[in-house]
Amino acid sequence: MYVLFTLLAGLAILPFLVYIRFPYFLHDLRYILSGIRLSTRIGIYSSRKPCYTILDRFLDRVKRHPHKKFIIFENDVYTYQDADRQSNKVARSLSQHAELQEGDVVALFLGNEPAYVWLWLALAKLGCVPALINYNIRTKSLLHCFSCCNAKVLIAAAELKDAVLEVLPALKEQNVSVFILSKDCDTGDMESLADKIEKASDEPLSPAPKTNLTIKSPAMYIYTSGTTGLPKAAIINHQRAWLASCMQTLAGVRADDIIYVYLPLYHTAGFLMGLTGAIDQGITVVLRRKFSASQFWNDCRKHNVTVIQYIGEIMRYLCNTPKKDTDRTHKVRLAIGNGIRGDTWSEFLQRFGNIHICECYGATEGNTGFVNYVGKVGATGRVLPLLKKAVPFALIKYDTERGEPVRDSKGFCVEVPTGEAGLLVAKITKTAPFTGYANNSQQTEKKRLRDVFEKGDQYFNSGDLLKMDEEGFIYFQDRIGDTFRWKGENVATTEVTDVLVMLDFIEEANVYGVKVPGHEGRIGMASIKLTEGMEFNCSATHEHVKAYLPSYARPRFIRMQSSLDVTGTYKQMKVKLAEEGFDPSVTDEAMYFLEENEGYIPMTKDIYNAITEGSRRL
Template identity: 85%
Template structure:
């Protein structure tokens, strides 16, 4: 009897002992099983002739629940069947007027709108490859993006006509067909197409038009944000489209969820993780033209949103809105995204309630990624030994001054110890390929790194610095270009930013390195947006930075701006600011320079001259 009692007692406390020893066991097990199931799905889809695509998944959803709400936009609701029929009209119109064939690229220059979805679906039914161009770019950048994808057709929104007209001579020279989503257009070289779409038949499109598709065929071109130069067109094939769409499954999205998509559809997060992920799940999408912090929670309440997305500074913008009694009155249970700071993470949960934040890491063109399915505050993912075996990666030492990885006497890269930040590189294999950028072999080659851990191996260079702790959680530290080196020390701009925004009179900070004549490396500079109704306190700023940062990491220059410029995906723009530097003749905004022992004093032309001539050393 004693033996039986002991055995039962042992079994009773076994779960507790497992939890103590392996606190994330159930989370890990669920993630592994999901990963295996999703891997089998991709294998099954790739074996079909033609391959099974997101479009096929959409058509299944149409047959399964034709009248279920698919897109909710402003005051209109469109069912899955509505979307199918409208996209049939688009496909027939484009096929007739553009003579499009399977594999042709078509550039989309549109803002968030249901028509965006109809056009994408219509092109998919023709086997064409849409190039999703950022609707905020103009002139040289617009032409560059158009040339990248090799498209001979451009479809633009009516409100973007002026931007198209600006580059129309170059487009006509390239014999590009330009269509405007409008009922009329009197500009020669641009054809209005809305009326033609409305009059077209909505009968199903023959599937034979896309009969040659494979899992490796291009599905869409998505452009990098261009924070460090002109955007590049990342080639996203059908396999990668599936993998990105699976993010909702890994995060725990259910068939009865409603997702709020306000991020731009030209971006990976909005299009793949949001829209196509929703199609995979068969759920409803609440689509908005653009993010609005003041209307965010009202939209969530109005449409019973249960899943939200975020990227970059979005969560902090929400935390900065005036507090209301109904901040926790909503049905949102899950947030998926990347780029949330630790302090914002905690503040967001405390203010808006028990929302599971699923932070993830990945690049549109990258061949690896991480998911923080546990919800550990601050981490961008969790690494399991199984994942590293199937998708090998390493964190290697990086010399920010020379702009290249550190190599040993054998010419191989050096892995950083646990807890130390290193450059993330992922091995390029058949299972984890790196496709690169459309019509840009030079930029594609720049992302390839050879002889990393063994002679002859090949890795993808992420350009990001990450660190991993002893539990296997991985943390984003900085972009390579966002890390500057001063006085022989590497400084992460995110670390300086986190310290600056603690001050209540600093609403937002953008930290970067600037070159100084006669000095090696780059010195720190911060562009600040001051909280409304408050003023910049130079003394308090100096005392605060002195208490929290070593001397080499303290911004030597401060620039006060009315707003911090961000990209369409809410990433801070640093390149232009770094190029402008701290020259008062170039910058007409208020600037300060740090004078050790005194604090921040106004920057003047005389001080700039002294620095430039070398009579004043920094």
């Protein structure tokens, strides 16, 4: 009897002992089982001839629940069946007027609206590949997007017609057909499309042959900024599209959820983790043109939203809104995203209630990623030994001054100890490939690190500094190189530099990102050397950057220097300048601040204090 009692007592306290030794055991087990199920599912999709795509998933959803709400946009509601029929009309119009063939690339240049979804579905039905272009870019960058993915057709929103007109002669030289989403068009080299769609039948076309379609075939191109200063077209094949879409499953999204998508559809987060992830789950999407802090919770309450997406800045904006008695009056239970700071994370939960935040890490073109499925505040993911074996990665020592990894006496990279920040690199293998950038072998090669730990190996260079603690939680630290992130967008310093030196009074420019207290990422700053005998023109500089750069890429601070320091290999020195930041007391030379309504004005200590204290918004 005593032995039996002892045995039962031991069994009773066993879960407690397991919890003490392995506090995240159940979380880990659930995540591993989910990962195995998803891998098996994608393996089945891959084995089909042709492979099973997200379009196929959508069509299955249409058959399963045709009358379920799919898209809620402003005052309009579209069911899964409505979306199917609308995309049929678009497909018929493009088939007739754009003469598209299977495999052709079509560039989409528009903001968040249902037409974006119909266009993508239509192109998938025609066997074409969409290129999702950032609607903020202009001129040189916009043209570059066509050359790197060989787009045959451009479809643009009516409100972006002027941006298209700026590059229309060059587009015609490349034989690009241009369609504007309006019912009429008075420009001879463009065609209207909305009127053609309106007249088209909503009956389905004969299915595209898809004879050569595999899981490795391109599903779309998503553009990412890089050190070249011009957008690069990351090749998203069907496998990568599925992996990103399945993020909702890993985060715990259910079939009865309603997701709020306001992040731009030209981004991986908005399109794959948001839209196509919702299709995979068969759920309803509340689509909004742009983020609005003042309307965010009103939208959530109005549409019974249960899942939201975010980037770090969004959470901070929400926390900065005036407090209300209704802050916890909503049905949101899950937030999926990346880039939230630990202090903002805690403040958000305290104010808006028990919302599970699923922070994740990944790059559009990268071959690895992490998920903080536990919900530990501040961490961007959790690393299991099993995961590291399946997809090998490492955090290696990086010399920020030299701009390269530290190597030992044998020429191999050196891993950082636990708790120290290092450059994330992920081994390129068959199971974790790096597909690179379309028609850009030079930039593709730059992202490959060779002979990292042994001769002949290859690793993907993430360009990000991360650190890992003893429990296996991983934390984002910073970005390296010539790209920084501000307001959820990547800013290429060389692109901004090229724009600045177009001004005749600027001889040289060194662009970098600087930290601002209370803000995620880094804000743009430029140190410039003036052309001899010329003065800095505040208004001309303001008008120039407004014309050539999106708002998030415009330098908010400009520092004058008599000469710009370079390394022995003539690389610009950025680290010291970035550390000194925008404090006018660090230099005797002039410094300017970009006040959006006034232009560049002299930087003062009062402005500096107001920014660092948070009383002046950026």
